[in-house]
Amino acid sequence: MNQPIIALDFPSMDSTDQFLSQFDREKLYVKVGMQLFYKEGPNLIKKLKEAGHWIFLDLKLHDIPNTVKEAMKSLATLHIDMVNVHAAGGKKMMEAAMEGLEAGTAAGRHRPLCIAVTQLTSTSEKMLKEELLINSHMEEAVLHYAKLTKEAGLDGIVSSALEVPLVKEKITDFITVTPGIRLPGDKADDQTRIVTPEKARKLGSDFIVVGRSVTKSGNPLEAYERVVYEWNN
Numbered sequence: 433m434n435q436p437i438i439a440l441d442f443p444s445m446d447s448t449d450q451f452l453s454q455f456d457r458e459k460l461y462v463k464v465g466m467q468l469f470y471k472e473g474p475n476l477i478k479k480l481k482e483a484g485h486w487i488f489l490d491l492k493l494h495d496i497p498n499t500v501k502e503a504m505k506s507l508a509t510l511h512i513d514m515v516n517v518h519a520a521g522g523k524k525m526m527e528a529a530m531e532g533l534e535a536g537t538a539a540g541r542h543r544p545l546c547i548a549v550t551q552l553t554s555t556s557e558k559m560l561k562e563e564l565l566i567n568s569h570m571e572e573a574v575l576h577y578a579k580l581t582k583e584a585g586l587d588g589i590v591s592s593a594l595e596v597p598l599v600k601e602k603i604t605d606f607i608t609v610t611p612g613i614r615l616p617g618d619k620a621d622d623q624t625r626i627v628t629p630e631k632a633r634k635l636g637s638d639f640i641v642v643g644r645s646v647t648k649s650g651n652p653l654e655a656y657e658r659v660v661y662e663w664n665n
């Protein structure tokens with residue numbers, strides 16, 4: 433079974449524990465983002481690891497190459513499974529991220545997967561042009577950043593599932609992690625490039641990231657099971 437990655441966008445360890453307690457010790461693939469990590473830090477990661485969960489630490493590093501390299505050295509000691517940067521930091525920054533991760537990974541351990549955000553799933557075509565002054569269509573912009581990411585030696589990208597077919601056509605051996613996932617009928621909220629789990633599977637995503645469709649549902653366990661079903665069948 434392919435597991436969706438569940439975004440633990442909660443304010444504290446307590447609210448996270450409360451959410452996870454509904455899953456009866458099932459091992460989940462979880463995503464810890466800025467809100468939770470900035471509050472609870474490495475202790476939370478340790479706790480989630482001890483409970484057997486896989487962890488995508490979604491901090492989206494974006495700084496000068498040396499700073500990103502040293503930050504990745506530290507993050508590699510947390511034994512997470514996946515980590516990320518913003519591709520907009522450029523090739524040198526992404527290469528530095530990989531150097532840091534490799535240097536920080538203990539002998540005998542797997543280096544965490546490292547992926548780069550191409551264009552946030554909250555970004556629309558209009559915003560791309562008018563605010564970011566990127567004068568190409570979303571798909572081309574995502575592909576351009578994906579190519580830079582591949583050249584820098586990273587394992588894959590974050591994009592919406594809508595761009596996955598083009599990325600997969602042009603770049604091989606490269607994973608696609610796609611947030612902006614909504615169950616049919618759910619609100620888009622601040623996301624603009626959204627698809628259902630079923631559509632993401634049909635478009636060829638390797639991993640989907642699901643937050644509010646599960647965490648804000650009246651019945652999170654049932655919503656999770658629906659996502660799992662749609663994602664796998």
Ligand SMILES: O=c1ccn([C@@H]2O[C@H](COP(=O)(O)O)[C@@H](O)[C@H]2O)c(=O)[nH]1
Pocket residue numbers: 439441465490549551552553554590591611612613621623641642643644645
């Ligand atoms: O382009 C991106 C990159 C990261 N995210 C993160 O994924 C989740 C999505 O949450 P939803 O509640 O399902 O919208 C959230 O943690 C974002 O920080 C993204 O949405 N888009």
